[in-house]
Amino acid sequence: MLIKKPSDIPSSEITPEGLYLSRRRFLGGAGALVGAVAAGGAISEILSPSQSALAGTKLQYSQSQYSTSEKQTPLNDITHYNNYYEFSTDKYEPADLAKNFNTRPWTIKVEGLANKPKTFDIDALLKMQLQERIYRMRCVEGWSMVIPWVGIPLSAVLDDVQPNSKAKFVEFTSLKDPKRFPGQQRNVLDWPYVEGLRMDEAMHPLTILAVGLYGETLPNQDGAPVRLVVPWKYGFKGIKAIVNIKLVDYQPTSSWTKAAPNEYGFYSNVNPEVDHPRWSQAKERRIGEFTKRPTLMFNGYGDQVASLYTGMNLKKNY
Ligand SMILES: Nc1nc2c(c(=O)[nH]1)N[C@H]1C(S)=C(S)[C@@H](COP(=O)(O)O)O[C@H]1N2
Numbered sequence: 001m002l003i004k005k006p007s008d009i010p011s012s013e014i015t016p017e018g019l020y021l022s023r024r025r026f027l028g029g030a031g032a033l034v035g036a037v038a039a040g041g042a043i044s045e046i047l048s049p050s051q052s053a054l055a056g057t058k059l060q061y062s063q064s065q066y067s068t069s070e071k072q073t074p075l076n077d078i079t080h081y082n083n084y085y086e087f088s089t090d091k092y093e094p095a096d097l098a099k100n101f102n103t104r105p106w107t108i109k110v111e112g113l114a115n116k117p118k119t120f121d122i123d124a125l126l127k128m129q130l131q132e133r134i135y136r137m138r139c140v141e142g143w144s145m146v147i148p149w150v151g152i153p154l155s156a157v158l159d160d161v162q163p164n165s166k167a168k169f170v171e172f173t174s175l176k177d178p179k180r181f182p183g184q185q186r187n188v189l190d191w192p193y194v195e196g197l198r199m200d201e202a203m204h205p206l207t208i209l210a211v212g213l214y215g216e217t218l219p220n221q222d223g224a225p226v227r228l229v230v231p232w233k234y235g236f237k238g239i240k241a242i243v244n245i246k247l248v249d250y251q252p253t254s255s256w257t258k259a260a261p262n263e264y265g266f267y268s269n270v271n272p273e274v275d276h277p278r279w280s281q282a283k284e285r286r287i288g289e290f291t292k293r294p295t296l297m298f299n300g301y302g303d304q305v306a307s308l309y310t311g312m313n314l315k316k317n318y
């Protein structure tokens with residue numbers, strides 16, 4: 001496959017994390033008011049009948065001390081305002097384009113520098129000790145949501161394969177299948193989508209593999225059947241449709257870093273003091289609100305995660 005070097009990609013293609021906002025109605029107060037399903041509505045009610053019967057299945061889970069009590073974003077917004085370039089660069093399109101995406105069979109291979117590499121079947125993962133994690137999420141574009149995820153700590157899966165002492169980072173890879181992902185027929189990103197975490201970030205109790213939201217299995221457009229959620233980092237870290245998790249001794253190069261290294265660094269921590277090269281990160285718009293609110297350092301999770309970055313220059317390591 002022909003991969004375009006970053007210098008060959010017109011800026012209109014690497015702008016994506018912002019380009020479409022200017023052209024499209026921004027989801028906000030008015031959009032939220034007309035939303036058909038209020039917070040707490042059932043996913044099955046908003047899915048078209050043809051959508052995979054697997055999305056919107058009730059999950060068993062317990063509560064967690066890590067959840068925020070902030071008002072949750074309506075389900076209709078969480079499922080109709082998605083960044084998912086495998087389907088489309090337009091945030092309004094994945095809801096429809098993903099509706100027939102088949103998430104069975106599905107396995108997640110966990111391999112690399114581990115004593116007991118293992119391939120998990122998604123249905124085995126769904127039977128692990130799931131928890132609800134109501135997290136603030138913030139996109140690098142400046143919008144935020146509060147999402148009641150259901151998932152398992154990533155550490156539970158990693159502990160199972162026993163990482164060895166050479167493992168320093170974790171590399172995540174999404175499914176590559178241009179037949180099922182129309183967006184992969186275009187070179188908007190270098191497919192498959194790849195992300196990475198440092199070992200201590202991956203093992204942190206806030207980091208989860210999400211398999212559901214609002215108590216039911218994930219809608220396809222939100223990353224079914226399994227996606228990463230790291231609440232103190234910009235949304236693009238939350239890689240969707242994961243098929244491979246690899247323990248490695250090098251710092252993985254994520255798809256966004258590859259596309260625009262000066263804009264999207266490895267750490268990607270939510271940081272109001274470090275502007276994106278083309279816009280400020282000082283404020284954000286919570287979907288459903290008119291007035292912008294100040295963005296919090298580490299997205300408000302500083303008490304739990306700031307110590308991971310002690311002594312690091314966060315302007316250099318953006
Ligand atoms: N595989 C894959 N994962 C992805 C993306 C993508 O395009 N492909 N987009 C990322 C970005 S930029 C954001 S903001 C979040 C959006 O997640 P959501 O649609 O559940 O809100 O998914 C992230 N994970």
Ligand SMILES: [Mo]
Nearest residue numbers: 139140235236
């Ligand atoms: Mo994003």
